[in-house]
Amino acid sequence: QDKIYIPLVSKGFQHQFWQAVKAGADQAAAEFGVEVTFEGPDTEAQVDKQMDMLSAALAKKPAALGFAALDSQAATPLLRQAQEAGIPVIAFDSGVDSDIPATTVTTNNLAAAALAADKMAELIGGAGKVALVVHDQTSRTGIDRRDGFVNRMAEAYPDIEIVDIQYGGGDQLMSTEITKAMLTAHPDMKGVFGANEGSALGVINAVRETNTQGLVVIGYDSGAAQKAAIKEGLMAGAITQSPVGMGYETVKAAIAATKGETLPTTIDSGFAWYDATNMDAPEIAAVLYD
Amino acid sequence: MTTLPAATPARKPASGAQQKLLAFASLIALLVFFSVASPNFLQTSNMLAILQATSVNGVLAIAATLVIITGGIDLSVGTLMTFCAVMAGVILTNAGMPLPLGVLGAIAAGAVCGTISGTLVAKMKIPPFIATLGMMLILKGLSLIISGTKPIYFNDTPGFSEISTGSLIGRIIPSVPVPNGVLILFVLALVIGYVLNRTVLGRYCFALGSNEEAVRLSGVNTDAWKIAIYALAGSICGIAGLIIASRLNSAQPALGLGYELDAIAAVVIGGTSLAGGRGSILGTMIGALIMAVLLNGLRVMSVAQEWQTVVTGGIIIAAVYADMLRRRRAAS
């Protein structure tokens, strides 16, 4: 093979977030003239399916490997295999419990969700009931975003009560039904945090369908629908990571690793709060995606 | 395998009407329980939320009922729904055509895919499980490919979201703003219930499920009828695709996997036999409602999600068992 080949094994595939990572990776691939493939399992629970993808990726004798681990330990044997074959590994999105990866390109989800909590507190006036619709109970991002939000509320805002946390698998329809049930159970609820794009859109959809007024909705990630909801005023704002940047940086780091360059232990792909006021600012618009 | 006359002497099912009433019992028990357990449960808005939550699964379950009565199974209902939603998106948003064309296009796409599944099953004799499993995967992939793995929004077709979230009934009786999605579900249930019980197609549904060879030897073109039934089921999935796309105001290409199990579960809870030959739309509707009430009630009670799963599993078994006991008692 004449072209450098770098497979990215991700946590997911169809979701907008992962598609944005893929877009970033493709962009870097075009720019640096390397070949990149991108795949991930259907749900973030399928740890073993991800192992099979990793095995197949290694069989192709790649120059380097990008890997977003669903479980921080499970892939250790395969990563060791990569190491033995001299294939550098770049971790992205979340790290692994191992020193094998040359670097980790990641968003600090705990800190990002804490920022969402701060914004929520500010917008509801520091007191009242809030709830969370999270995409996953067991995946790293689900846990970090939930805990980041909940812990921040607990330590900084004693008057805010978290009345319910439910998990909708990132499925918009299921998240819609969950939010509607929450609104029924707690009519006096002041705010809801949707911890990924599908969850956030489900919350928005429930607000729309029930015609609820005055509920503060905070989302996560971007995408055309969330951006529109913010413009419409249905959503107060959202945390954005930089998935495109993450994909781009991962490939770039991988190329550097193949050349034997030393890399920092982590590359922060960053996160930011965006709402109607700053959405169009160039530095924010650059990390949003449709 | 046909059962002997001696097969289930003590278990003869109750008559149609009785059976239907009995099937309601579990649903009513659930409603009463949740009303007592949570003061917020029995609000109109929550009842409407439950109905709306039933709309997609209910429509898919109606499609699945048709196929299951013929003795088949349709694993592709969920991804076919998504595929049809994407087709509507392509027609309306990408090609900018008028609303009615999008609606027709989605239903036609469903009918075409149903025809393909039906042909695989009827003509090529591929077991329905495999034919529709294959279709499920193919349609899942095609939805992603056609949409470019991105949701397609219907922002340029203002009327589109009315399909499911508008309320014709609400315009007439403002205090009961039943969303159109729910209206579609009930109208469809009535229509398909009529088709099943009063038309030739319905009769052949049951007959094929009961003894396909006997029907063929009666001079009936069983293959053609089977294909027609799968095509009808497919076009119903197209309607489900319109409802979900309208609710989300977008075609979400990654959605749909796993919906087939929910739909089949509603059908079976409703008393339709997976062996074919027996079943009813009323039962399926009750099954779909039981599932929706259960999930909503547990959520309104703020039961922790892992316990919701456990309780749902237990109640599904219990509901079917209670039904069985009552039927047995009614028979003896």
Added chain:
Amino acid sequence: MTTLPAATPARKPASGAQQKLLAFASLIALLVFFSVASPNFLQTSNMLAILQATSVNGVLAIAATLVIITGGIDLSVGTLMTFCAVMAGVILTNAGMPLPLGVLGAIAAGAVCGTISGTLVAKMKIPPFIATLGMMLILKGLSLIISGTKPIYFNDTPGFSEISTGSLIGRIIPSVPVPNGVLILFVLALVIGYVLNRTVLGRYCFALGSNEEAVRLSGVNTDAWKIAIYALAGSICGIAGLIIASRLNSAQPALGLGYELDAIAAVVIGGTSLAGGRGSILGTMIGALIMAVLLNGLRVMSVAQEWQTVVTGGIIIAAVYADMLRRRRAAS
């Protein structure tokens, strides 16, 4: 009655052995195709990766085969596997007990859950689809509850990861380091194949699926046998739980949903009829291998993921159709 003509079985299906060879054809065709299409495919390490990818689904499919031959279905295989893995985690990591107890505990947990499913089906006459759907949900919830919705790691039980990733064979023949997980799969296939064809339990598996009422009328305690079969299937899921937990060196409580469809698909691709009464472990193994080879081959060929799905769907249909055609030809 000496005038009887020697049986001239016009419509007799192909003999067992023939049928099995034919089933191999699709698998071999896939292997040849991918070998030609990608130079990396036919490496030993990739072949081992395929086998390892088959191990969990293969074991689950063996469990599903037993139940399907009786005419039932088991939707709980995936979450039962997870539940057993979590039980192993609780015993080994949380309670710090020795390795053999963890292994026994996981298998016993599977047997107990299988017994419950079997009892629901046999004694309470709940349709297998509903009984195992309920169990699937209950076990999913229980796995999350027991584990505290967190993976349980086996770092304190060093031997544990050997169960699946170590290689007994590799110690003897270093050039073929077949992982133990694969070894377990093949040994299990041999054992269950023997049980099915050579023991009373196996005989009743086929008999129940063929005509349960006739078996009952022959004075067989069909309920007890059915429960035994579900219990055996459950304990096999326990083995799958050990393999996957060992492979991931952790019990992942959220895993398992959707695995039931893969397992059932392997069974049906392998020629076992969902109507019950016929099927084989060899067929199931081929079915599981076809699925694993297909996915691995497409990945090694770097086919885009959305197209992988489409192609997989198409090939599953094609493989079953080819099999059908050949069987029909062999029959005439």
Added chain:
Amino acid sequence: MTPAATLVRMTGIDKHFPGVHALRSAQFDLHPGEVHALMGENGAGKSTLMKVLSGIYQPDGGTVEVSGEPATINGPRAAQALGIGIIHQELALMNDLTVAQNIFIGREPRRSFGRLDEAKLNADAQTIFAQMKVRIDPRAEVRTLSVARQQMVEIAKALSFRSRILIMDEPTAALNDAETNELFAIIRGLKAEGVGIVYISHKMDEIRRISDRVTIMRDGAYVGTVSAADTPIETIISMMVGRALESVHVDIPDLTSAPVALEVRGLNRGRIIRDVGFSVKQGEILGFAGLMGAGRTEVARAIFGADPRDSGEIIVHGKPATIRSPQDAVAAGIGYLSEDRKHFGLALGLDVRANVGMTSLARFSNAMGVLDEAALQKTAQDYIAQLAIRTPSDRQEVRLLSGGNQQKIVIAKWLLRNCDILIFDEPTRGIDVGAKAEIYRLMQALAADGKAIIVISSELPEVLRLSHRIAVMCEGRLTGILPGGPGTRQEDIMRLATQKHGAPEEALA
């Protein structure tokens, strides 16, 4: 005989099913070493009474004594323990298992750890078949056997129990004369060993030949018990049906100028049908005789398009017809009543009305495909009356009807279709004398109406009584066509039926 020697005594047995009072204080007794025939019309309750005795149904009232001891028979196991074996009217076999596996289900010879001794299993089955003088491969899968052979497997299974009490519910319904003779030889052997045998059949001639006593039932109630040797058949029949029956005889019409309705030329299908050709005229009844497996059913199915043909022309009303499926055949005006009602004739899970209407739904629906249920109901009820089908209503599920009544429903659905050419394959299998006479009259009326009728039957008296001409088959070949009427004897038919290929051709009529 002393009462203590009585094997079975059933008194005052009552049994209700939803909508049906199947047994009304029925009674029955059985002595060792006797063959006791149980007779009655379809739906009289014979099978139900015997299912009570074999533990399949629990009676609502009454007592059962076995060998003088009151017995509660709460399941098949309990019945087996008491030495009661039963051959069910409807085949109760596991199609996917082999013959030997079926026979010994539940009693497999085992080795340690539940391992099966398959060799012994097959050898034991072989022994039973040898005793029965039947050639069936113990290793053959049951689904590959014809109905008649499956019936033989059921009989072998019942014999393998070495029961003291053996119930045979219409064992000869699917057997031909030769096989029936073999069965009777087996029965006589069992009798000599002191086994008590309950024998249910609708074939009146058999009763005389094999049974010692006859108990007659009507509408679930006991009518009486008579000695078989001393009671004229007519008396038994009138006890069964409550009136005397007039006998049916052939009255062969002159058909020289009648047009040919169906002509078959050079029909071939593998080794099962070889060069079969014949024709039937309008108004004619053509009987088809032959031994089991002669290929008559195969010929009918090939004509009907149910199975593919290798070659052969089918000419309907003088015009070649393209028949590739049953649908084509029905469109060409051909109807076919299968010999296997359970598998090919009825949708057992559906009601009487749906089954009767199955062939003719187009006629009962409008352009939109909406069914005229009122008309369907009326039609179904008309046939229930016309054929005296015993059912609580036209909404009863067919699987809950007695075997003979199920057969009448198959007939009804083809009568409704009003085909010009009707092929009846074993039309009176399991049908009582009264109804049989009714069906004969019906066929004659249809023929008189100008329909062409083919009757396949393994009962020679039936063929002789009905047919205007008789076609005889052997090993897939048409070995001859004989004239109907009193001139033809059973021996003439048997000679053609056993005429292997290569023997000189007999005269064609």
